[in-house]
Amino acid sequence: MGQWVSITVNGKNYTREVEPRTLLASFLREDLGLTGTNIGCDSSQCGACTIHMDGMAVKSCTVLAVQAHGTVITTIEGMAVNGKLHPVQQAFWDQHGLQCGFCTPGMIMSISYMLAQHPNASELEIRHQLEGNICRCTGYQNIVKAAMQARDELHHEHHQHMQEQH
Amino acid sequence: MYPAPFEYYRAETAQEATELLSKHVGAKILAGGHSLVPAMKYRVAAPSALVDIGRLNLNYITAAEGVLKIGALSTHATVASSDVVKHNCAIIAQGAAGIGDQMVRNRGTIGGSLAHSDPQADYPTLVTCVGATIKTSSGKSYNADTFFKDMLTTALEENDIITEITMPVYGSGTGGFYYKIPHPASGYAVAGAAALVTVEAGICKRVSLVVGGATVNPVRAVEAEAYLVGKAPTSENIKAAAAMVAQVIKNPMGDGYASGAYRTHLAGVASERTLVEAVHRAA
Ligand SMILES: Cc1cc2nc3c(=O)[nH]c(=O)nc-3n(C[C@H](O)[C@H](O)[C@H](O)COP(=O)(O)OP(=O)(O)OC[C@H]3O[C@@H](n4cnc5c(N)ncnc54)[C@H](O)[C@@H]3O)c2cc1C
Ligand code: FES
Ligand code: FES
Numbered sequence: 001m002g003q004w005v006s007i008t009v010n011g012k013n014y015t016r017e018v019e020p021r022t023l024l025a026s027f028l029r030e031d032l033g034l035t036g037t038n039i040g041c042d043s044s045q046c047g048a049c050t051i052h053m054d055g056m057a058v059k060s061c062t063v064l065a066v067q068a069h070g071t072v073i074t075t076i077e078g079m080a081v082n083g084k085l086h087p088v089q090q091a092f093w094d095q096h097g098l099q100c101g102f103c104t105p106g107m108i109m110s111i112s113y114m115l116a117q118h119p120n121a122s123e124l125e126i127r128h129q130l131e132g133n134i135c136r137c138t139g140y141q142n143i144v145k146a147a148m149q150a151r152d153e154l155h156h157e158h159h160q161h162m163q164e165q166h
Numbered sequence: 167m168y169p170a171p172f173e174y175y176r177a178e179t180a181q182e183a184t185e186l187l188s189k190h191v192g193a194k195i196l197a198g199g200h201s202l203v204p205a206m207k208y209r210v211a212a213p214s215a216l217v218d219i220g221r222l223n224l225n226y227i228t229a230a231e232g233v234l235k236i237g238a239l240s241t242h243a244t245v246a247s248s249d250v251v252k253h254n255c256a257i258i259a260q261g262a263a264g265i266g267d268q269m270v271r272n273r274g275t276i277g278g279s280l281a282h283s284d285p286q287a288d289y290p291t292l293v294t295c296v297g298a299t300i301k302t303s304s305g306k307s308y309n310a311d312t313f314f315k316d317m318l319t320t321a322l323e324e325n326d327i328i329t330e331i332t333m334p335v336y337g338s339g340t341g342g343f344y345y346k347i348p349h350p351a352s353g354y355a356v357a358g359a360a361a362l363v364t365v366e367a368g369i370c371k372r373v374s375l376v377v378g379g380a381t382v383n384p385v386r387a388v389e390a391e392a393y394l395v396g397k398a399p400t401s402e403n404i405k406a407a408a409a410m411v412a413q414v415i416k417n418p419m420g421d422g423y424a425s426g427a428y429r430t431h432l433a434g435v436a437s438e439r440t441l442v443e444a445v446h447r448a449a
Contacts, residue, residue, distance in 0.1 A: 003174055020174035020216070021206075042167045044204045045351055047269060056243075056272040062203050063273065066174050067196075067220060114268065131353065132267025 005069040009034065010078030018065045025049040027065035028075060036076035036105045040134070047133035050106040050113075051075050057113035059132070076105035079112070087157065088112045088150040097146035099137035107133050111147045115154055123148060169206035173215040180303045180327055183219050187325040190215040195327060197239060197278035200270055224277070224329055229254040234335050238277025238328045243268070245276060254335035256447075257342030257360060261292040264346055266353045277328040280313070283320045283383070285419060286354035290314050291378030292344055294386065295360035296333045303327040314383035340364040340372070341447030345440035346379070347432050349423065355379035356424045357432035359411075361444040363399065370394045370445075377411055377437060380418045380429035387411045387437065399445040408438035 002017035009032060016031055028034045028051070039061055040048035049061040052074040079086040088108045091097065098104045107130075114121060114129045121129065126147045127140070135143060173190065177183035187193050193215035196202060205211040224239040227250050234254045236245060245251055246263035265271055265279075265288050279289040280300060293300070293310040300308045304326045313321050322328070336342065346358035357379040364372040373391045378384035390407040397403045411434045418426030 019171065021169045021171055023168070023203075023207075026168075042207060043352075044200070044270075047267070050269055057269050058272050059269045061207075062200055064174070064196075064199065064203065066176070067199060067218060069176075110269070117268075129268055132269045 003066050005065055007065070007068050007070070008072045010074060020064065020066050022065040023061050024051075024053075024063040024065045024068050025060040027068075028060060028073075031065075034075050034077050038102055038105055040102060040106075045132075045134065046103070046106070047110055048103050048106040050109040050133065052109060052113060055113075055116075057110050074109075076108060079108065086112065087153040088115070088146070091146040091149040091153065092143075095142045095146040095149055097138070097142045103133060103135040103137075107135070107143055111143075111150060115147070115151050119151070119155065119158075121147075121151060126151075167207045169203070170209055170212040172206075172213055174218065175215065176218045176221065178221060180219075180222055180224075180329065183217050183222065183327060184303060184325065186217045190217070193217050195219055195281070195325075197281075198241065198273040198275045199278075200266075200274040201278060201282040201284065219327060227251060229335055232335050234258075234333050236276055236331045236333075238330060239275050242266070242271035242274050242276070242279075246271060255296060255333050255342070257296060257344055257362065258292055258333070260342075261288050261344035261346075261360065264288065264344070264348070264353070270353070276331055280331070281320060281322060281328055283314050283318050284354070285317060285382045286349070286352075286356070286379050288344065288346060288355055288358060288378070291355070291358050291360050291376050291384040293331060293333065294378075294384045295344075295362055295374050295376040296336075296342070297374070298331050298333040300328055301330040301332065303329050311386070317382040336362065336364075339366060339448060341444040341449070343440045343443035343447060345436045345443065347436055357429050357436050359433060359436035359440040361437070361440045363394075363441065363444040363448050365399060365445060365448040368398055370397055370399050375407075375411070375437060375441065377415070377433040380415050380426070380433045382417075382419065385414045385416075387414050389413050390437065394441075399441070399448075401442070404438055404441045404445070408434050408441065411437045 006015040038048040040046035044062045194213035196216040224237040226237040242265045251259040298310045342362045344360045362374040375387040389410040420426035
C-alpha cells in the first residue's frame with residue numbers, strides 16, 4: 001500500500017508514492033537517483049548516510065521516507081553552489097581528507113552541521129562531535145584538519161560578509 | 167536493510183493517535199524512530215502498523231514553581247542545549263548531551279527512550295536519579311523509581327502514550343552529574359552512574375545515586391546513599407560509598423564486549439567519579 005510524500009530536496013520539490021517501509025536513504029538513492037548519500041551499515045552507526053533535514057544533521061538510514069513528508073532536505077549534491085565547492089568540501093580536497101571516499105559525503109554533511117552549531121569548535125570538540133561518523137581508511141587526522149580549515153574559512157567568509165554590510 | 171512491510175498512520179493529536187492505536191491491533195507508536203527503526207531493520211520488531219506521533223504538540227520545556235516539565239517529543243539535542251534544563255536540572259541536560267552522537271540526538275526523544283527502556287540507555291538512569299514523574303495521555307502518572315519493570319519493559323499500559331516528564335528542580339547547594347563509560351561504537355552505557363548530592367555546612371544532607379548499564383533496569387544504590395548521608399564528602403567517604411554499589415547489582419548482564427563482573431566493577435568506578443563531580447558542583 002503506497003503513501004504519498006512531498007519532500008523538498010536540494011531546492012526541488014518531489015512528490016512520490018512510497019511503500020511506508022522505504023528508508024529515506026533508499027528514497028534519495030533509488031527514487032531520486034541521488035546516490036551521493038551512502039549506506040555503510042545496518043546498525044545506524046556509521047554516519048555515511050548523513051543529510052540535513054530541516055537544517056538538522058540526521059542519519060537518513062534511520063528515518064522513514066514517510067517521516068520526512070513536508071521537510072526540506074539537503075544532500076551532498078546540494079552543497080556546491082554554481083560549481084563552487086562548499087568550504088567543507090574544499091577543505092577535504094585541500095587537506096586530503098579522504099582515501100576511498102565512502103564516508104566522505106556523510107562526514108561533510110556532519111561537519112557542516114557541526115560548524116553551524118559550534119562555529120568556534122576546538123579540535124577536541126570537532127573530534128567529539130564526529131563520533132557518529134566512522135571512517136575505515138584515513139585514521140581521521142586529515143578529516144579533523146579539514147574540519148579545522150573549514151571552520152577558519154567559514155569565519156573568514158563571515159567577517160568579509162559583515163564588512164561588506166558596513 | 168528493509169523492515170518488514172507495515173501500514174503507516176500519521177496522527178495529528180494525542181486523541182487521534184489513541185484511536186488509531188486501538189483500531190489497528192498490533193500497531194506500535196513511532197516517535198523519533200531511533201530505537202524502533204533499527205529494530206525493524208533487523209526484523210527483531212515487525213509491527214503490522216506504525217502510528218507516527220512525531221507531529222504531536224509535545225515538544226516543549228518549561229519550569230515553574232519548582233517543577234521542570236519536558237514534553238515527551240523533546241529530542242535529546244533540544245534537552246541538552248536547553249537553558250531552562252541547564253538552570254533547573256542540569257544533570258538532565260548534561261546526560262542528554264552524551265547520548266549517541268549528534269545525529270542520534272537530533273532525532274531520538276526522551277519519551278521514546280523511556281518507553282523503550284533499553285538496559286544500556288541513559289535516560290532511565292537519569293530520571294530515576296532525579297525522582298522524575300512520567301505522565302501519559304490516559305492521565306496516569308508513574309514514579310520513575312517504579313516505572314522500569316524488566317528488559318525493554320515498563321509499567322506503561324498498552325497503547326498509552328507518554329506525554330510529559332516532570333522533575334523537581336534543584337538549586338545551589340545541590341550538585342548533579344552523570345558519568346558514563348560508553349560503548350565505543352554506539353555510545354550506549356556499558357555502565358553509567360547518576361548522582362545528586364546536597365551539601366550543607368560540609369555535610370551530605372541528601373544523596374541520590376543510581377546506576378545503569380549493568381542490569382536490565384537502573385538500580386538505586388541504597389547502601390551507598392545511606393552511608394554518605396550525614397558524612398563529609400571526602401574522597402575516602404566517597405570511595406567507601408562507591409565500594410558498596412556492587413551490593414545492589416543482582417544478575418548483571420554480560421556480553422562479548424563486557425562481562426557481568428566487569429560491568430559491576432565499572433558501575434563502582436562510574437559511581438565514585440560521578441559522586442566526586444556532583445559534590446564539586448554542589449559547592
Ligand atoms: C547509533 C545509535 C546510538 C545510540 N546511543 C544511545 C546512547 O548512547 N544512549 C541512549 O540512551 N540511547 C542511545 N540510542 C537510542 C536513542 O536514544 C533512541 O532515540 C531512544 O532510545 C528512543 O527514542 P525515539 O524517540 O527514537 O523512540 P522510537 O524508536 O520511535 O520508539 C522506541 C519505543 O518506544 C515507544 N514509544 C516512543 N515514544 C513513545 C511515547 N511517547 N509513549 C509511549 N511509547 C513510546 C515505541 O513504540 C517504541 O517501542 C542510540 C541509538 C542509535 C541509533
Ligand atoms: S548507513 Fe546510516 S548510519 Fe550507517
Ligand atoms: S575514506 Fe574510506 S571510509 Fe573514510
